[in-house]
Amino acid sequence: MSCAPSEEELLQAGIEQMDAQAWPQAVKIFDQLLEKYPSNPTALNAKGVALFQQGKINEAITVFDMAIQADSTSYKPWFNRGNAKMEEENYKAALADFNIASALDPSQTDIYFNRGTALLNMEEYEDALLDFQTVLQSNPNQAEAQFRKAKAELGMNDPLHGMESLTNTVNLDPNNAEAYYLLGITRMSALGQKNEGCADLKMALSLGYSQAETWIKDFCEN
Structure with a gap:
């Protein structure tokens, strides 16, 4: 009779370590499991x-490659490998x-959010916009x-919709300094709204966004 933990018990133990954010311990347990069951996706x-x-x-990335080889029908290792490639700023590979x-699971809004971010970094603005609209259809308060x-x-170059989305942003997250900054410079440069723009820039600066200082000195102090 063997008293060694089963595949399921090891998996559960590893996931418990993940839940506790004990990452090295989780890796050790998964390695133990994978020694016996190397293709457990x-x-x-x-x-x-x-x-x-x-x-x-x-x-x-190497381990996600193996997970995909073990089961290419689950969206998770593809998604996670995409996130890892994003960390490396390899946006094109992340996008793929x-x-x-x-395609494997169209219901996962996290995929659209992260894909939109990759597209944004690639300056593929129209495709990025579609992904963020999909996310916001599911939850407009993100x-x-x-x-x-x-x-x-x-x-x-759509300042009116951009300002509307920035206004939504600061209403949902009043601590987003960069959103106030972008709102301020867009108001001033696109619509000539100096007073409102200066108020937004001063808010950005008060929240620690130092780039607002130059705009304030050049346009708001005379």
Whole structure:
């Protein structure tokens, strides 16, 4: 009779360590499991996440590759590998992974948010906008999605919609200094609204956004 923990027990123990954010301990347990069951896709994916959380991005990508090999039908390792590639600023490769993840499970709004972010970094503003709109259809009160949507709209030279999204952002998250900054400079440069723009810039500066200082000195102090 063997008293060794079963595959399921080891998986559960590893996930408990993940829940406690004990990443190195989780990796040890998953390694124990994978010694006996090297193709367990859930353990491979979870180990990749634990490595990612420790900043071991290259190692995490290698493990996500193995998880995809073990089960290419789950969106999770594709999504997680995309996130790891985003950390490396390899946005094109991240985009390819997010595309597969969203095809495998179109209901996961996190995929659209992260894919939109990759597209934003690639200056593919129209496609980014579509992804952030999809996220906001599901939950209009996501401040960060409103903010990134605004950046896409400003990138498309659409200041009116950009300002609307920035206003939504600061209403949902009054501590977003960069949103106040962008609101201020857009008001002033696109609409000539000096007083309102200066008020937004001063708010950005009070929240620690130092780039607002130059605009305030040049346009608000005379």
